[in-house]
Amino acid sequence: MQENQDGEPAAGDHEAPWATWLRNVALIVVVLAMIWVVFNVDLPPVDTLQATIEGFGWAGWFIFIGLYALAALTPIPVTIMAVTGGLLFGLTIGSVLSVIGAFLGAWGAYWLARALGKQVVTRMLGRYRAHVENQLTSAGFEAVCTLRLMPGVPYWPVNYGSGAFGVRTHVYVPASLLSMIPGQISLVAVGNFIAEPGVISGAWVLIAWAVVIVLTVLAYRRWRTARGAFGGGPTVQDAAP
Structure with a gap:
C-alpha cells in the first residue's frame, strides 16, 4: 500500500480487511484499557509515593522516572508526580527528573499513536479530538507548544494527537x-x-508560574500568526521551522 508523507494511505488505496479488523480490535483494547485505568487506578497520596520512592535509595531516581513515564502514557493526571519530584529531590534535580519522565511518556504515546493509526486515535481522543485536531492541522511546532502550555489541556491528547495527525x-x-x-x-x-x-x-513558585503564563500567551500568538501566514490550512509538515 502506498503511503503519503504523513504516513496515511495514499488516495485511491484501500486498507485490507484484515488491517481494518486489527485496527478495530486495537481500538477496543486501547479504549477499554483507558477506561479501566481512569476508573480503577489512582496514583497513591504524595506522602505514600514519597516514602516508597525514598525506600529505593539511589535507584529512586530511575524508579521515579519510570513511574512518571508510565503515568504520562495514560489519561491519569501526572501533576502529583511532578509535585512529588519537588518533595523528594528539590527544585533542580526534581525538575530534571520530572522533565525526563514526562518526555519519555510523551514520546512513547506519540509512537503508540503512530502504530495505532489516525482512525483509532481520533476515536480515542473523544471530547479532545476537535480541539487538538484543529490546532495541529497547521503550524506544527507552534501548535504543539501552545497545546502543551495551555491550561486545561492534559498531556495525553497532545501526545496521541501529534502522532495521529502527522506531526x-x-x-x-x-x-x-x-x-x-x-x-x-x-x-x-x-x-x-x-x-x-x-x-x-x-x-520560585511565583516566578515559575509567571513564566508559564507569559509563554502560554506568546505561544498562542505565534500559533495564530503562523496559522494565518499559511492561510490556516497547510499540513503540520509545511509549517515546521
Whole structure:
C-alpha cells in the first residue's frame, strides 16, 4: 500500500480487511484499557509515593522516572508526580527528573499513536479530538507548544494527537521538550515549597508560574500568526521551522 508523507494511505488505496479488523480490535483494547485505568487506578497520596520512592535509595531516581513515564502514557493526571519530584529531590534535580519522565511518556504515546493509526486515535481522543485536531492541522511546532502550555489541556491528547495527525518527529520532539520544561518546573516548585516553605522557595513558585503564563500567551500568538501566514490550512509538515 502506498503511503503519503504523513504516513496515511495514499488516495485511491484501500486498507485490507484484515488491517481494518486489527485496527478495530486495537481500538477496543486501547479504549477499554483507558477506561479501566481512569476508573480503577489512582496514583497513591504524595506522602505514600514519597516514602516508597525514598525506600529505593539511589535507584529512586530511575524508579521515579519510570513511574512518571508510565503515568504520562495514560489519561491519569501526572501533576502529583511532578509535585512529588519537588518533595523528594528539590527544585533542580526534581525538575530534571520530572522533565525526563514526562518526555519519555510523551514520546512513547506519540509512537503508540503512530502504530495505532489516525482512525483509532481520533476515536480515542473523544471530547479532545476537535480541539487538538484543529490546532495541529497547521503550524506544527507552534501548535504543539501552545497545546502543551495551555491550561486545561492534559498531556495525553497532545501526545496521541501529534502522532495521529502527522506531526513529524523532528517537530514534535523539540516542541514537546521545550514547552514542557516551564510547566514541569512550576509544579516541581510547588512540591519544593511544600517540603521547604520559605521566601526563596515561594518566590520560585511565583516566578515559575509567571513564566508559564507569559509563554502560554506568546505561544498562542505565534500559533495564530503562523496559522494565518499559511492561510490556516497547510499540513503540520509545511509549517515546521
